[in-house]
Amino acid sequence: MALSKKLLVEGEREVLTLRTHVKTMILSVVLLIVLCAAGGFLVAIVPDGDQQQWVRIAVIVIVLVLIVWWGVIPLVKWATSTYSITNRRLVYQHGFIARKGRDVPLTRVNHVTFDKGVIDRIFRCGTLTVYDASEQPGMVLKDVPHVEDVHRTLNELVFDAHEGPHDEDNRPGGADDRTER
Structure with missing residues (x-):
């Protein structure tokens, strides 16, 4: 979900939009697998009897609630949280509704x-x-993919914002002033 075009002012362009690294979803995926396996196992071992159907329904409901709580909600939070960098600002947005x-x-x-x-x-x-x-306090962006590249891009944009557009010799990492010409 990129930054909405209606949020951009005239002359502003989107440079980068990212989400937190997918590693933040590893625990949720593992929990989903464990919950599905445990739920299936518990439904299968319910002893025969008058209450068998109700116990199975209770197990399924509990497992579904846990799947939503530990799997679906974190996935929706991950999918709806973005870091956007434009040529004028840094934007962090999150939330579904x-x-x-x-x-x-x-x-x-x-x-x-x-x-x-x-x-x-x-x-x-x-x-x-x-x-x-x-x-x-400072804006903390956690689990940014390729953080060094984003850091470098953001530093160049900050330099441009403070100093104005630069030429090749005045850019961070460009020619050194001490070099003979």
Whole structure:
């Protein structure tokens, strides 16, 4: 779900839209498999008797509630949460029925940091923290896929927002001022 075109102002273009890394869904998938297996096993071992049908229905209802709670809800949250970067701002939106979000204009960004733990390095993701000139704490974007690339792109956009468009020699990572010409 990309940033809605009606939210973009004139001259603003979307540069990047991403979701949290799919690794955040691993526990939910494992729980779904375990719940389905456990539910099937419990339904199969219900002893014969007058209450057999009601016990099976109770097991199925409990398993379905747990599947929705631990599987469907996290999937919907994952699918409806996005990080969008435009040439003017950083936008975090989340929510299915009611949408919430936070925008940080790139002109207000002081600095951007990223953090990658061991598991993050394996999955090629990390946490991006954007500090801006406001009283709110920094915007923390967890489990960002390819966090170094996003960090680099965001830094270039912040530089552009603060300094204006740059030429090849004035870009971060461009020619060094100390180099002889």
